[in-house]
Amino acid sequence: xxxxxxxxxxxETPGQEVIAKGWVRTKRGNKNVNFIAxxxxxxxxxxxxxxxxxxxxxxxxxQITTGSSLCVRGELVASQGSGQAVExxxxxxQIYGTADxxxxxxxxKGHSMEFLREIAHLRPRTNTFGAVLRxxxxxxxxxxxxxxxxxxVYIHTPLITASDAEGAGAMFQVTTLDVANPPRNEDGxxxxxxxxxxxxxxxxxxxxxxxxxxxxxxxxxxxxxPTFRAENSNTPRHLAEFWMIEPEMxxxxxxxxxxLAEEFIKxxxxxxxxxxxxxxxxxxxxxxxxxxxRLRSVTSTDFVRLTYTEGVDILMKSGVKxxxxxxxxxxxxxxxxxxxxxxxxxxxxxxxxxxxxIKAFYMKQNEDGKTVRGMDVLFPKIGEIIGGSxxxxxxxxxxxxxxxxxxxxxxxxxxLDSRRFGTVPHxxxxxxxxxxxxxxxxxxxxxxxxxxxxxxxxxxx
Ligand code: 4AD
Ligand code: MG
Numbered sequence: 001x002x003x004x005x006x007x008x009x010x011x012e013t014p015g016q017e018v019i020a021k022g023w024v025r026t027k028r029g030n031k032n033v034n035f036i037a038x039x040x041x042x043x044x045x046x047x048x049x050x051x052x053x054x055x056x057x058x059x060x061x062x063q064i065t066t067g068s069s070l071c072v073r074g075e076l077v078a079s080q081g082s083g084q085a086v087e088x089x090x091x092x093x094q095i096y097g098t099a100d101x102x103x104x105x106x107x108x109k110g111h112s113m114e115f116l117r118e119i120a121h122l123r124p125r126t127n128t129f130g131a132v133l134r135x136x137x138x139x140x141x142x143x144x145x146x147x148x149x150x151x152x153v154y155i156h157t158p159l160i161t162a163s164d165a166e167g168a169g170a171m172f173q174v175t176t177l178d179v180a181n182p183p184r185n186e187d188g189x190x191x192x193x194x195x196x197x198x199x200x201x202x203x204x205x206x207x208x209x210x211x212x213x214x215x216x217x218x219x220x221x222x223x224x225x226p227t228f229r230a231e232n233s234n235t236p237r238h239l240a241e242f243w244m245i246e247p248e249m250x251x252x253x254x255x256x257x258x259x260l261a262e263e264f265i266k267x268x269x270x271x272x273x274x275x276x277x278x279x280x281x282x283x284x285x286x287x288x289x290x291x292x293x294r295l296r297s298v299t300s301t302d303f304v305r306l307t308y309t310e311g312v313d314i315l316m317k318s319g320v321k322x323x324x325x326x327x328x329x330x331x332x333x334x335x336x337x338x339x340x341x342x343x344x345x346x347x348x349x350x351x352x353x354x355x356x357x358i359k360a361f362y363m364k365q366n367e368d369g370k371t372v373r374g375m376d377v378l379f380p381k382i383g384e385i386i387g388g389s390x391x392x393x394x395x396x397x398x399x400x401x402x403x404x405x406x407x408x409x410x411x412x413x414x415x416l417d418s419r420r421f422g423t424v425p426h427x428x429x430x431x432x433x434x435x436x437x438x439x440x441x442x443x444x445x446x447x448x449x450x451x452x453x454x455x456x457x458x459x460x461x
Pocket of ligand 2: 384386387
């Protein structure tokens with residue numbers, strides 16, 4: 001007989017012999033009968049296992065404590081108690097592994113998120129992280145489904161790269177040189193020709209540049225992979241290692257790009273509502289009473305679209321004293337973004353046409369000579385969830401911009417070939433996967449929506 005997952009057991013008809021396997025969440029009872037709540041990760045719900053103490057060795061029952069792992073064989077019966085339709089009348093119990101109550105850290109309920117981060121290797125055993133990780137999986141699946149259904153091609157872009165896609169310089173170096181004693185050139189600088197790749201390399205901050213090569217050949221592509229940023233940002237919204245989804249589309253102008261971004265996010269949120277309701281309900285009840293309502297409202301509202309200039313105008317006229325001052329040309333902070341979204345409009349906002357000096361080199365330049373066709377999607381509780389743009393397709397303009405910024409073109413010649421040969425208007429954007437998950441789960445800290453967070457001074461586990 002095969003094991004049935006708890007998610008399945010809970011919807012099976014009573015009156016059959018079953019096997020369940022999982023980890024004990026709680027055990028309670030009296031001298032005649034014990035009730036074990038067993039969870040196997042397939043759902044937030046537990047299956048109740050009823051053990052008549054007379055049927056089992058006292059020694060065995062004593063070893064069944066929170067965190068121990070069991071195989072239970074018994075009859076699935078209609079439950080007498082409230083709270084569940086069925087339960088298992090245990091006939092045989094095998095203990096796979098005990099969990100010493102003195103040592104197992106997940107005894108009582110209601111641990112702080114900070115404490116759970118210190119035991120990130122065990123926190124998937126909690127209701128909260130089980131829910132978050134199932135939702136994370138569902139969102140990853142929905143992302144592939146969304147693009148696959150539209151005929152986009154999934155492109156795998158490299159994680160090790162010699163180019164700085166965002167031109168921001170916040171990259172982790174990759175080297176096999178002896179850092180204590182690297183080979184040097186005559187002028188004392190490090191001789192990277194002797195490094196593993198024969199040049200200076202880093203972990204990628206974005207797959208976009210390679211993605212553009214895909215889009216200008218296959219039409220519509222997306223990437224979905226880890227990206228790395230060595231920025232020292234200790235905030236609830238920044239990770240040093242995060243996952244990003246980057247679609248890139250030939251023949252799309254900025255309006256098409258905005259339409260796709262809006263459709264994409266709404267699809268994902270709707271997918272969560274349709275497929276993850278048990279987990280969302282739990283998170284809604286435990287952490288954020290407005291979660292489900294907020295998710296529903298996003299799927300049914302048109303995002304506001306306005307220019308950066310209009311946005312800055314609203315912020316300057318708001319009379320609010322922000323921590324960071326607002327003026328035309330300022331890079332907007334999360335507090336500004338959230339003011340627009342939460343206070344002023346009460347819905348998601350797409351800001352466009354940013355000053356060129358605060359955006360990356362590849363964005364399409366507007367006629368005014370001051371702004372570029374960038375777009376950021378701003379969300380309640382999060383601020384920026386998506387960053388994207390129409391790309392500069394003119395070789396000359398792109399080269400001029402690269403020169404203005406004094407970037408090294410030698411490493412970018414391959415990229416410029418897309419503008420040299422059959423250049424086309426094209427656009428794309430990047431959705432931060434963990435930022436999406438912050439929104440969908442209602443979690444307050446980005447460290448709690450990825451299994452093993454990587455942040456400044458923390459690479460534990
Ligand atoms: O705005 P960003 O830097 O844009 C790019 O990387 C472009 N190449 C995307 C593109 O056009 N293909 O990053 C995109 C998104 C942000 O909007 C944010 O959601 C997320 O990535 N992000 C981070 N998420 C977690 N931790 C960080 N340190 C992040 N930095 C950016
Ligand atoms: Mg950005």
